[in-house]
Amino acid sequence: MKKKEYILAVLFFSSLWGISEAVLGGILYRANVSHASVPLSIIGFAVITLAWVYFPRVGTGTGVAACAMLYKFFNAPFFGCHLLGILTMGVCYDLFFGIVKTKSRWLAAAGAAYLSYAVFAVMITYLFRYEPWIQGGLGKVLGHIGIAGSMAALGSALLVPLSFRTGEKLKSRDARPFALRLQWSSGIISAVTLALWALGATTFFLSPPLPG
Helix, strand or coil: CHHHHHHHHHHHHHHHHHHHHHHHHHHHHHCCCCCCHHHHHHHHHHHHHHHHHHCCCCCHHHHHHHHHHHHHHHHCCECHHHHHHHHHHHHHHHHHHHHHCCCCHHHHHHHHHHHHHHHHHHHHHHHCCCHHHHHHHHHHHHHHHHHHHHHHHHHHHHHHHHHHHHHHHHHHHCCCCCCCCCCHHHHHHHHHHHHHHHHHHHHHHHCCCCEC
């Protein structure tokens, strides 16, 4: 039963993150907003945190991120760099909260944000060799880490502890909302999860996302 609860939780939180990437991200990127990844990253870390409250184990962040990637793929034009950024966030969150286990939540959140921006910038430039990043060179890499990374770290340091407190309050009211049982909280979560993923799949098959 615990395994089924974990899967439902991952699908639920990843759909929340994924739809924020598809909807809010689409608005920000179409408007060419500077450092559009920052608010999306802060939201992503906040969502992972809510999942972590219920399932504080290594792999929760990566699992939520991987499914959020899939959800965004269903609902937005394909940008490999965006998907890589999402996955990097989940892995770095697991590292700081599950392996390093930094006692200060705000510090762990800031560290995860900085590291995710650094790993992403290095990988997209020097490993995957994405042309716009190759042209930008080291200056683009350092600017992404120093400016956007700092903004994301600050926002995450503020919002992640708040997300922890929110999640803990919700958990105190219902410790197992992801259990498949006849209770209003479980029913709503199951229905919302099914609806969001059905919407994502329907959108994909009716109008497959084109490369950006």
